[in-house]
Amino acid sequence: MHLQLAWRNIWRNPKRTAVIMTAIIIGVWSMIFLGALMRGISEGMVRNGISTLTGHIQVHHRGYRNDPVIENSMTDPEVVETALRETLPDGAQWTSRVRVNAVASNARHTAGVTFVGIDPAHEAGISFIGKAVTEGRYLRDDDKNGIVVGRALVDKFETGLGRKIIMMSQDTDREVASRAFRIVGIFKAEMQATEKQFVFVTKEAAQHMLKLKNGISEMSVILPDQKEVRHAADNVSAALPSADYEVQTWRELLPLITAILNIYDGFMYIWFVVVFIAMGFGIVNTTLMAVFERIREFGLFKSLGMKPMWIIREVLAESFFILLIGTTIGNILSFLSVFALSGNGIDLSALASGLEYAGMSRIIYPAIYSHDVIIANLVVFILGLLVSVYPAVKAARFTPVEALTHA
Amino acid sequence: MGEYTMAKKMMLFLWLVLFLYVPASGVYAQDGMALVEAGFDYMRGKTSISTVIMTIHRPDWQRTMTIKAWTKGQEDSIFRIIAPARDSGNGTLKRGREMWTYNPKINRVIKIPPSMMSQAWMGSDFSNNDLSKSESLINDYTHTIVGDETHEGKKVYVIKSMPKPEAPVVWGMQKLKIREDYIFLEQGFYDEDLQPVKIMTTLQIRQLGGRLFPVVWKMQKTDAEDEYTMLEYKELVFDTDFPDRLLTVASLKTSAR
Numbered sequence: 001m002h003l004q005l006a007w008r009n010i011w012r013n014p015k016r017t018a019v020i021m022t023a024i025i026i027g028v029w030s031m032i033f034l035g036a037l038m039r040g041i042s043e044g045m046v047r048n049g050i051s052t053l054t055g056h057i058q059v060h061h062r063g064y065r066n067d068p069v070i071e072n073s074m075t076d077p078e079v080v081e082t083a084l085r086e087t088l089p090d091g092a093q094w095t096s097r098v099r100v101n102a103v104a105s106n107a108r109h110t111a112g113v114t115f116v117g118i119d120p121a122h123e124a125g126i127s128f129i130g131k132a133v134t135e136g137r138y139l140r141d142d143d144k145n146g147i148v149v150g151r152a153l154v155d156k157f158e159t160g161l162g163r164k165i166i167m168m169s170q171d172t173d174r175e176v177a178s179r180a181f182r183i184v185g186i187f188k189a190e191m192q193a194t195e196k197q198f199v200f201v202t203k204e205a206a207q208h209m210l211k212l213k214n215g216i217s218e219m220s221v222i223l224p225d226q227k228e229v230r231h232a233a234d235n236v237s238a239a240l241p242s243a244d245y246e247v248q249t250w251r252e253l254l255p256l257i258t259a260i261l262n263i264y265d266g267f268m269y270i271w272f273v274v275v276f277i278a279m280g281f282g283i284v285n286t287t288l289m290a291v292f293e294r295i296r297e298f299g300l301f302k303s304l305g306m307k308p309m310w311i312i313r314e315v316l317a318e319s320f321f322i323l324l325i326g327t328t329i330g331n332i333l334s335f336l337s338v339f340a341l342s343g344n345g346i347d348l349s350a351l352a353s354g355l356e357y358a359g360m361s362r363i364i365y366p367a368i369y370s371h372d373v374i375i376a377n378l379v380v381f382i383l384g385l386l387v388s389v390y391p392a393v394k395a396a397r398f399t400p401v402e403a404l405t406h407a
Numbered sequence: 408m409g410e411y412t413m414a415k416k417m418m419l420f421l422w423l424v425l426f427l428y429v430p431a432s433g434v435y436a437q438d439g440m441a442l443v444e445a446g447f448d449y450m451r452g453k454t455s456i457s458t459v460i461m462t463i464h465r466p467d468w469q470r471t472m473t474i475k476a477w478t479k480g481q482e483d484s485i486f487r488i489i490a491p492a493r494d495s496g497n498g499t500l501k502r503g504r505e506m507w508t509y510n511p512k513i514n515r516v517i518k519i520p521p522s523m524m525s526q527a528w529m530g531s532d533f534s535n536n537d538l539s540k541s542e543s544l545i546n547d548y549t550h551t552i553v554g555d556e557t558h559e560g561k562k563v564y565v566i567k568s569m570p571k572p573e574a575p576v577v578w579g580m581q582k583l584k585i586r587e588d589y590i591f592l593e594q595g596f597y598d599e600d601l602q603p604v605k606i607m608t609t610l611q612i613r614q615l616g617g618r619l620f621p622v623v624w625k626m627q628k629t630d631a632e633d634e635y636t637m638l639e640y641k642e643l644v645f646d647t648d649f650p651d652r653l654l655t656v657a658s659l660k661t662s663a664r
Binding site: 101102103105106107108110112145159163164166167168169170175176177178179180 | 504505520521522524525526570573574575576577578579596597598599604
């Protein structure tokens with residue numbers, strides 16, 4: 001009976017109910033939608049980080065991570081390949097790279113770059129570079145002097161396809177190794193920093209220039225399922241002599257992104273609470289108003305013999321309906337807005353240079369996580385009912401005599 | 408009769424083309440390399456010991472230092488700053504393609520890593536690479552004589568030096584002017600569009616170190632009028648023997664000389 005009473009009561013003043021519902025709708029929408037945006041940003045960062053030559057797991061010679069010099073390369077890649085073949089699940093892909101710091105120069109410009117020797121066919125399935133070449137062409141196995149560089153570097157160097165670029169680095173004899181390459185392809189990346197940092201040649205060309213023989217700097221692995229990363233890394237690690245090799249997952253390889261992910265997690269719950277506090281005051285206020293308006297009514301109920309507990313239940317039921325309708329509409333709206341943006345994402349190219357400091361992508365695709373939605377709804381619902389207890393108790397306390405004194 | 412002379416003239420012309428013109432250009436091409444090498448040897452000698460004043464000029468400042476230099480052959484050399492006192496003792500050693508610098512203030516010899524090779528040497532318009540790869544002009548280029556001029560009554564060969572296809576050099580072309588007595592008058596550095604980047608010219612050819620030698624060398628970036636580096640030879644001795652240990656890392660540290 002009190003449910004029917006509550007339902008009718010909330011529509012006695014439709015304007016007021018609409019206002020508080022709007023507050024709840026906006027609150028829920030902002031929690032879920034902004035949550036999805038933040039998840040989208042962090043997913044983008046992880047995706048970016050992994051495809052920018054990180055992969056899910058990497059194997060290095062011990063010490064390479066601390067000091068990425070040529071002396072810390074793996075001289076016998078076969079050992080690593082065998083270990084990967086034996087331990088990784090089906091569908092895992094891997095590729096080997098030579099990766100050293102080098103200096104690129106032409107007649108007018110000089111810049112420090114990361115010089116990466118890749119296996120063109122395998123690399124394509126693993127990192128961004130396979131699909132990133134927008135002008136010219138991607139590397140071929142027989143490219144002795146071909147080099148693929150980023151758009152930003154090309155602009156900085158005032159050069160173009162077919163032009164020469166000289167790479168200098170230290171070879172295994174600790175001498176200056178230099179070699180001329182011709183630009184065969186220009187790639188575009190999510191971030192300008194990537195375009196400026198990496199230049200790609202074939203693995204053989206890099207090995208030859210640096211006198212590495214068969215040596216490689218790193219082995220990068222992509223797993224079919226990202227959740228298996230830790231387990232797979234442990235398996236690979238167990239299969240390799242730990243004195244010579246170290247195996248790391250992307251969480252260890254990208255500590256900054258891992259830290260940001262944790263911060264985002266915490267930040268999101270803080271955001272939920274902040275939104276709720278603002279909303280909570282609205283709920284308390286509106287419910288209190290609704291209660292004070294009806295003092296005589298509650299007095300009448302009391303004198304007719306209604307128990308205080310019933311009155312509390314009646315008032316809480318009013319809040320319950322408002323919250324239920326508000327959250328439902330809020331959820332629908334946020335799903336709709338996420339759905340609307342899922343196709344093209346939010347293009348922040350105009351702000352790209354600023355975003356790069358944070359390692360963010362140019363385009364954000366909102367991502368809805370079920371546990372974020374559940375938590376947002378629970379927070380609004382449970383806390384919403386909780387704060388309504390105060391006006392409800394207030395209503396239950398009116399005595400018939402008190403109510404009579406009210407006009 | 409008329410036909411006969413006509414045919415004879417034609418033959419003569421063909422002879423000229425075949426035997427004079429074609430071989431002549433061949434000689435020219437070969438001569439290019441020989442000329443550059445001879446010029447290189449002439450300017451450096453078997454060994455040389457010199458004192459040079461280097462002036463670095465910039466729009467809002469200018470600085471001068473005195474350098475003593477020993478060179479041996481085409482590849483090895485050592486430079487030491489002897490004035491001003493503030494910079495005195497700084498030195499650079501070059502052996503083959505490797506370079507080391509020594510700074511007395513920190514008492515350290517530093518091997519110049521690849522990353523610093525393109526940087527300016529002592530803040531001048533010469534890069535470390537210009538020094539360390541000086542012989543690259545001989546090894547990495549093909550030289551063709553493309554013309555001649557006259558300078559102080561002597562013939563000057565204009566040489567176009569194109570880098571060999573796979574040579575690790577940044578320049579798209581170098582243009583040299585070498586006088587018939589092997590004196591370098593000009594060395595121009597061009598990018599791949601064949602636009603000049605920097606040009607070194609020599610001035611005031613005089614008797615120095617027992618031979619005619621340009622006393623002033625000026626390196627100028629083409630896009631900045633007011634920026635140049637000038638070398639002025641004060642003393643120069645050629646072909647005196649000095650011990651090899653002078654060109655070692657250990658000797659870089661001993662600033663006693």
